Amino acid sequence: MSLSGKFFKAKSQPSQGQQNQSNQTSQNQDNQQKDFLKESIQTNLDDNLTKLKNLLGNSSDVVSRTFILSGKRSIHLAVIYIDGLADSKSIQHFILESMMLKCEEKLQQSPRAEEFSIIKDFAITIGEIKTVNTWEDVSNSIMSGDSAVLIDGYAVAIITGTKGWQDRGVTEPTSQNIVRGPKDGFSETLRTNTALIRRRIRDVNLRVDSKNVGTVTKTDIAVMYIEGIADPEIVKEVHSRIDKINIDAILESGYIEELIQDETYTPFPTVYSTERPDVIIANILEGRVGIIVDGTPFALTVPAIFTEFFHASEDYYQRADFSTLVRILRLSSFLLTLLVPAAYIAVTTFHQEMLPTRLLISLAAAREGVPFPAIVEVLIMEITFEILREAGVRLPRAVGSAISIVGALVIGEAAVQAGLVSSAMVIVVSFTAITSFVIPSYNFTMAVRMLRFLYIGLAATFGLYGIILGLMALVLHMCSLRSFGVPYMESFGPFNKQDQKDSLFRLPMKKMLTRPKLIGTANNVRQTPVDQYEEKK
Amino acid sequence: MHQKVIISSSQFAILVLLNTIGTTILIVPAGLASEAKQDAWIPAILGVGLGLVVISLYNSLGGMFPQMTLVEYCEKILGKWMGITVSIGFIFFSFIGATTLIWLIGNFLVTQIMPESPVITIHAFFVLIVIMGVRLGLEPIARSAEIFLPWVGIFFLLLVLLPISDSNLENIQPMFDSEVKPILRGALSFLSVATLPLIIFHMIVPNGQRSKDTNKAFYLGSLIGGVVLISITLLTLLVLGPGLTARNLYPSFALAKKVGIKGVVERIEVIMAILWFITIYYKTSIYCYASIKGLAQLLSLKDYRILSLPFGMILLAVSLIVYPDVVYEAEWDVKTWIPFTATFGIILPAFLYLVAVIKKRKKAKN
Numbered sequence: 001m002s003l004s005g006k007f008f009k010a011k012s013q014p015s016q017g018q019q020n021q022s023n024q025t026s027q028n029q030d031n032q033q034k035d036f037l038k039e040s041i042q043t044n045l046d047d048n049l050t051k052l053k054n055l056l057g058n059s060s061d062v063v064s065r066t067f068i069l070s071g072k073r074s075i076h077l078a079v080i081y082i083d084g085l086a087d088s089k090s091i092q093h094f095i096l097e098s099m100m101l102k103c104e105e106k107l108q109q110s111p112r113a114e115e116f117s118i119i120k121d122f123a124i125t126i127g128e129i130k131t132v133n134t135w136e137d138v139s140n141s142i143m144s145g146d147s148a149v150l151i152d153g154y155a156v157a158i159i160t161g162t163k164g165w166q167d168r169g170v171t172e173p174t175s176q177n178i179v180r181g182p183k184d185g186f187s188e189t190l191r192t193n194t195a196l197i198r199r200r201i202r203d204v205n206l207r208v209d210s211k212n213v214g215t216v217t218k219t220d221i222a223v224m225y226i227e228g229i230a231d232p233e234i235v236k237e238v239h240s241r242i243d244k245i246n247i248d249a250i251l252e253s254g255y256i257e258e259l260i261q262d263e264t265y266t267p268f269p270t271v272y273s274t275e276r277p278d279v280i281i282a283n284i285l286e287g288r289v290g291i292i293v294d295g296t297p298f299a300l301t302v303p304a305i306f307t308e309f310f311h312a313s314e315d316y317y318q319r320a321d322f323s324t325l326v327r328i329l330r331l332s333s334f335l336l337t338l339l340v341p342a343a344y345i346a347v348t349t350f351h352q353e354m355l356p357t358r359l360l361i362s363l364a365a366a367r368e369g370v371p372f373p374a375i376v377e378v379l380i381m382e383i384t385f386e387i388l389r390e391a392g393v394r395l396p397r398a399v400g401s402a403i404s405i406v407g408a409l410v411i412g413e414a415a416v417q418a419g420l421v422s423s424a425m426v427i428v429v430s431f432t433a434i435t436s437f438v439i440p441s442y443n444f445t446m447a448v449r450m451l452r453f454l455y456i457g458l459a460a461t462f463g464l465y466g467i468i469l470g471l472m473a474l475v476l477h478m479c480s481l482r483s484f485g486v487p488y489m490e491s492f493g494p495f496n497k498q499d500q501k502d503s504l505f506r507l508p509m510k511k512m513l514t515r516p517k518l519i520g521t522a523n524n525v526r527q528t529p530v531d532q533y534e535e536k537k
Numbered sequence: 538m539h540q541k542v543i544i545s546s547s548q549f550a551i552l553v554l555l556n557t558i559g560t561t562i563l564i565v566p567a568g569l570a571s572e573a574k575q576d577a578w579i580p581a582i583l584g585v586g587l588g589l590v591v592i593s594l595y596n597s598l599g600g601m602f603p604q605m606t607l608v609e610y611c612e613k614i615l616g617k618w619m620g621i622t623v624s625i626g627f628i629f630f631s632f633i634g635a636t637t638l639i640w641l642i643g644n645f646l647v648t649q650i651m652p653e654s655p656v657i658t659i660h661a662f663f664v665l666i667v668i669m670g671v672r673l674g675l676e677p678i679a680r681s682a683e684i685f686l687p688w689v690g691i692f693f694l695l696l697v698l699l700p701i702s703d704s705n706l707e708n709i710q711p712m713f714d715s716e717v718k719p720i721l722r723g724a725l726s727f728l729s730v731a732t733l734p735l736i737i738f739h740m741i742v743p744n745g746q747r748s749k750d751t752n753k754a755f756y757l758g759s760l761i762g763g764v765v766l767i768s769i770t771l772l773t774l775l776v777l778g779p780g781l782t783a784r785n786l787y788p789s790f791a792l793a794k795k796v797g798i799k800g801v802v803e804r805i806e807v808i809m810a811i812l813w814f815i816t817i818y819y820k821t822s823i824y825c826y827a828s829i830k831g832l833a834q835l836l837s838l839k840d841y842r843i844l845s846l847p848f849g850m851i852l853l854a855v856s857l858i859v860y861p862d863v864v865y866e867a868e869w870d871v872k873t874w875i876p877f878t879a880t881f882g883i884i885l886p887a888f889l890y891l892v893a894v895i896k897k898r899k900k901a902k903n
C-alpha cells in the first residue's frame with residue numbers, strides 16, 4: 001500500500017488506522033525481541049543483568065541474587081530464577097551455600113583459568129546442569145523453573161535444574177472410577193506423569209520424545225512409545241502432526257487432540273484420552289503412542305478405535321467371563337441410549353401393532369391427558385434432562401443436592417401429575433439417562449448424547465425405517481473414519497479374527513497372545529502360550 | 538496417511554451375499570410359486586446351481602483381465618467405440634437396477650408399513666443415504682457390510698426358526714409333480730433376480746487384483762445367498778402354502794408376520810423388515826457405485842465422487858416413474874426384466890469372453 005493511500009484510509013477510518021499503526025509498532029517490538037533472544041550473552045555481568053531485566057520487564061516474581069566469591073580475583077556472580085517455579089530450598093542449599101561456603105578455598109588454590117570449571121563442576125551440587133549462551137535458552141530455562149547462574153567475565157550461563165513448583169500430587173482420578181486396580185491418577189505436571197509411566201515400564205525401549213508447542217505458552221509435550229512395538233509409521237505421523245501445530249497456546253490436551261485428529265467433522269472421538277496411568281501404559285504396550293501434555297492430567301493415546309471406548313482398565317483385572325458380559329452390556333447400553341427414545345416414538349406413532357394389546361392400552365391410557373404429540377413430549381423431557389445434567393456438572397458442590405431434588409420431584413413427579421408428559425416417557429428418558437452413564441469413556445458419551453436427538457427426529461418422520469437408515473448412515477460414517485491410518489471400526493469392519501480376543505469379548509489372559517493386528521505391527525507377540533510351556537516341562 | 542482402496546476377498550464375499558439376497562428374498566418366492574406351485578423350491582435349487590455356472594463364466598472372464606473393471610476390459614476387448622457402447626449399456630443396466638430397487642422399497646413401505654407417508658420422501662431419504670455411502674467410497678461400504686452381516690444372520694435365523702412350527706408338510710405335496718417348463722421358467726426368473734445382476738461386481742476389483750481367493754469369494758457369497766433363498770422359498774411354501782405365496786406381493790413379509798413368541802413378542806414384522814432394508818441398501822449401493830464408477834471411467838475422471846450428487850438426483854427422479862404401478866411392475870418383472878438381465882448377465886459376458894478368447898488365440902498364433 002502506498003503512503004498516500006494509507007493516509008487517506010487513516011483519515012476516513014481513523015480508529016482502524018490507529019489500530020494498524022499500533023499493530024505495526026507491536027509487531028516491530030516483537031521482531032526486536034526475537035532478534036534480541038537470538039543474541040548471545042555478553043561477558044559483562046552488569047550488562048547482562050540489565051538486558052535480562054529489560055527482557056523480563058521488571059516482573060516481580062523474577063529473583064536475581066548477585067554475590068561475590070573471592071578467589072584469585074573477586075568473582076561477581078548472579079543467580080536468576082523465578083520465585084514459585086524454582087525450588088528455593090535447593091537453590092539455597094546446592095547453589096548459594098555450596099558456592100559461598102565450600103569453593104572459595106579451592107578457587108584460591110587453583111589457577112584462574114580453572115575457576116569456571118570449579119564453579120560449574122565442583123561448587124554447584126545439582127544433578128541436572130548445562131551451559132547455554134543465547135538469551136532465548138536462558139529465558140526458556142528460567143520460565144520452566146530452572147535457575148541460571150551468570151558469571152562475570154564469561155559469555156555463558158550455567159543452567160541448573162531446580163524445577164520445583166507446587167503440585168497437586170498424585171491423587172485418585174475423578175473421571176474414571178474403578179473398584180479393582182491402581183488408584184493413582186495423572187497430575188498437572190509432565191514429569192510426574194512420565195515418571196508414573198516409566199515406573200511401570202522398566203524397559204530400555206520406552207521412548208520419551210519431548211516437544212514444545214505453543215508460541216506463547218511453550219507447553220511441554222512428551223510423546224511416549226515403546227520402540228520395537230509401536231508402528232514406526234504411526235510414531236512418525238504423530239511427530240509430524242504435532243510439529244505442524246502453530247498455535248499461541250496449548251492449555252489442555254484437548255487442544256492437541258483437536259489439532260491432530262484425522263477427522264474434525266465427526267461426533268466421535270478418534271483420539272483416546274484418560275487420566276489413568278494404567279490405561280495409558282496398557283495402550284503403549286499394545287503399540288499405541290501416548291501423548292502427555294504439561295498442565296493437564298489428561299493424557300492421549302493414538303490410534304484410537306471404536307471398541308477401545310468400551311473398554312475399562314478393570315476389564316483386565318477381573319475375571320474374563322465377567323468382563324465380556326460387562327462389555328456386551330456397555331455396547332447394548334450405547335445402542336439403547338441412542339435408540340430407546342427414538343424407538344418409543346416410532347412404535348407409538350407408526351407401528352402400534354408391535355406392542356402387545358394390553359401394553360398398548362396402558363400406554364394409551366397414560367398418554368390420554370398429554371396435550372402434545374410424542375415427539376414434543378420426548379424433546380421436552382430429553383432437553384430438560386440435558387439441562388439438569390449440565391447444571392449438575394458446573395454446580396458448586398453445596399447446591400448439588402438442590403438440583404437432584406428439583407430434578408426428581410419437580411420435573412419427574414410434578415410434570416407427570418400436571419399432565420405435561422406421560423409417565424411412560426419419564427421412564428424412557430430416565431432409562432436412557434442411566435444407560436448413557438454405562439459407557440466408560442466420557443467423550444464418547446457426548447457423541448451419543450448429540451446423536452440421540454438426530455434419531456428422535458428421524459423416528460418422528462420415518463418411523464423404524466428412519467431409524468434403520470439412520471443407523472446405516474451412522475455405521476457407514478464410522479466405517480469411513482480412520483485414526484492415524486487405522487480404520488475406526490477395526491476388528492469389526494474390517495473383521496479381524498485375531499483381534500476378537502479383546503474387542504467385544506475379553507478372552508482369558510492365557511489366550512491373549514498377540515497385540516492388536518493393525519496397531520502393534522512391529523512386534524505382534526505378547527506371550528508364549530502358557531500351556532505349551534508347562535507341557536515342555 | 539492415505540491408503541489405497543482395498544477390500545478383502547471376505548468383504549467381497551459378503552457384498553456378493555447381500556446382493557444375492559437383497560430384494561430376491563422379498564419377491565422371489567411369489568414368482569417361483571406362481572410358476573411351479575408346490576414345487577417352487579425345485580427351481581430355486583436349480584437356479585442356485587445355474588447361478589454357480591454363471592459365476593464361473595464371470596470368474597473366467599474376470600480372470601483374463603484381473604486388474605481391470607468391467608468398463609475397462611470392455612474397451613480392451615471390443616475396441617474403443619464398441620467398448621464404450623457396451624459399457625454404456627452396462628451402466629444403464631445398473632442404473633435401471635438401482636431405480637427399480639428404490640421403487641420397490643418405496644412401494645413396500647407405502648403398501649405394507651407406512652401407508653400415509655408420501656412416497657417421494659421415502660425415496661429421497663433412501664437415495665440420500667445411498668449417495669452418502671457411495672461418496673464415502675467402497676471401503677466404508679464393505680466394512681459396514683461386515684458389521685451388519687451378523688445382524689442379517691440373526692434376523693434371518695429368527696425368520697426361519699420361529700415360524701417353523703407353523704409349517705405344514707402337505708403344502709409342498711405332491712412333490713415333483715410339475716412339468717419341466719414351469720420349473721425351468723422359475724429357475725430363469727430366480728436367476729434373473731439373484732445371480733445375473735452380479736455381473737456389475739466386475740466394476741469392483743478387490744485387493745487391486747482378482748485372484749483365486751476372490752473367485753472363491755464370488756462362488757461362496759453366491760452359494761450362501763442361494764441357500765438362504767432356497768430356505769426362505771421352502772419355508773414360505775410350507776407355512777403359507779403355494780396359493781398364498783403366489784398371490785402375496787411380498788410372501789416373506791407375510792411369513793415375517795408369523796414370527797414371534799406367543800404372548801411375549803408378536804407382530805414384529807417391522808423388525809424383520811430390517812433384513813430387507815439392509816440387504817436392499819447394499820444392493821442399491823453397489824448398483825450405484827458400479828454405474829457412477831463406470832461413468833467416471835468412461836469420462837476418464839480421476840475421482841468419481843463428483844458425479845455422485847447429480848447422479849443421485851437423476852436416480853431419485855427416475856425411481857419415482859420407473860414403474861407406473863404394481864401391475865406394470867409385476868408384468869415387467871416377468872416379461873422384460875428376464876430378457877433384460879439375460880442380455881447383460883449372460884449374453885454380453887459370454888460374447889465378451891468369446892471375443893477375448895479368440896483374440897488371445899490369435900495373438901498366441903502370431
